[in-house]
Amino acid sequence: MSASTVPVGVSAAAVDATKKGERVPEPCIVVIFGASGDLTKRKLLPALYHLDQSGLLPKDFAVVGVARRDLSATFGPDMKEGILKGGGVEENDPKLKPFMDRISYFATEFDDDAGFDKLKAHLAELDGKFNTKGNRLFYLAVAPEFFADITRRLGKHGMASPEAGDKHWVRVIIEKPFGTDLESARKLNDEINDVLAEDQIFRIDHYLGKETVQNILVFRFGNGIFEPVWNRNFIDHVEITAAESIGIEGRGPFYEKAGAVRDVLQNHVMEVLSFVAMEPPDSFEAEAVRTEKLKVWRAIEGIPVNNTVRGQYGPGKVDGKDVVGYRQEDRVSPTSSTETFAAIRLGIENWRWAGVPFYLRAGKRLAKRVTEVTIVFKQPPLHLFKSNSSEDNIAPNIIKMRIQPDEGISLQFGAKVPGPTTNLAQVNMAFSYADAFGKSSANGYERLLLDAMLGDATLFAHRDGVEATWALFTPILEAWAKVEAKHFPNYAAGTEGPECADELLAKDDRKWEKL
């Protein structure tokens, strides 16, 4: 298959590796708990389909969706619709029917022991039909309160480890949020480790599946020119933004308990931060990468609450349309104190980063969807040239790593304006993923599902890492919980966020990048 015929959603390199036999998983059944949910339909099934389309799934393979309602009649068509819409797939794609034929639905309550016994028997039957050899990848695409219970039941009903003497494997992918604070994360880790060995557990953060997030490591460690300046001697400060223009998309009960810190900052943004700040690992193996990430999180000094701000959106306009405020969203309290925006300033106390502030922000219903890392460099020691604009003289060099949308990397630098005087203006050198490699409809789950089937945990969270990030955010959440958010709502939907976020940077004489 040439690069131009690689199906959307999967990289040409992955397909090449498969052709060489390097990355084809063993036969297996993927069992998705929460199969009637939003995540399964919008992300997981399209991702599995992209893998199948590219020949990255084993020939002997099946998917079983598990949820409580009897959906046997509607599950197939419903999932097919998800694949067509979410996967950029044509209805007449010849690979669609054979893929759909390998998907089935199984109804049980998650606390029904008889249901789990029947599920075990059902999977054994499918092993016979699809030659899947007893290998299982369980995916817990369910609300966090079910993670421990389902795992316990898998153990109780003999599904958490391969049958005695078998060479087969059982792995479990667990969705986020992994706990709601340090104590609950520790408890959850203990409960899950009671049943599963650490190498069976795949705590997923779909940001790590994004090509542009992985590319942070490639940019830094796969090139010779960036790493020498990637430190406190050259970098003034770092900004990481995860801004969304969408609201809570009908997930009121979930979001009321979560908020921007638990939903995005503690996990997605901290994962990105670890890639930006970590030391080069000894190898690109799970243990080595996780060790370096953990060192970053552990080197972060406690974040004082006055280095944090929170916000909640009120009514406003997004993309020219009126939208309601958070407190008016379906199944949200009209007096809710849940933050839909959070920003923090933190410092990493190690040799590389001492004295360099990192500013992180995440929020919903902002002016634009943009996830981006901005590295702002120090000024040259002397300004020799005049600028065409008053701003340019003080404009620093900036590397922007755009995670989404318009994925790419740009470098801002000063250039001579053509003409008889030596004046300077800021220009951009830009790399665009779409221009270089073509557009992709991958959603981040393709790579992670494939890695889990292969038993490669490099891009998954380890228990120590989850606890280290919770240790940083738990005191903030506790402090916020003690003080009523009387100022909520404090930003209008469709804007740059609350004023207090600007004030956080103004204290340091800095400004956020405009969204």
Ligand SMILES: NC(=O)C1=CN([C@@H]2O[C@H](COP(=O)(O)OP(=O)(O)OC[C@H]3O[C@@H](n4cnc5c(N)ncnc54)[C@H](OP(=O)(O)O)[C@@H]3O)[C@@H](O)[C@H]2O)C=CC1
């Ligand atoms: N949606 C997203 O974009 C993202 C979601 N996540 C995480 O993924 C997980 C799932 O999210 P999402 O798909 O949105 O959730 P949904 O609420 O859409 O789906 C929940 C699923 O769990 C099933 N379920 C709930 N209670 C029971 C029960 N007692 N017995 C059996 N089945 C039950 C539901 O089945 P039924 O329909 O039969 O009630 C449904 O299939 C969450 O942890 C979330 O944080 C992470 C990143 C993004």
Ligand SMILES: O=C1O[C@H](COP(=O)(O)O)[C@@H](O)[C@H](O)[C@H]1O
């Ligand atoms: O985990 C989550 O992530 C999404 C944002 O993911 P993205 O890939 O679209 O950037 C967020 O909308 C959601 O609230 C959160 O649960």
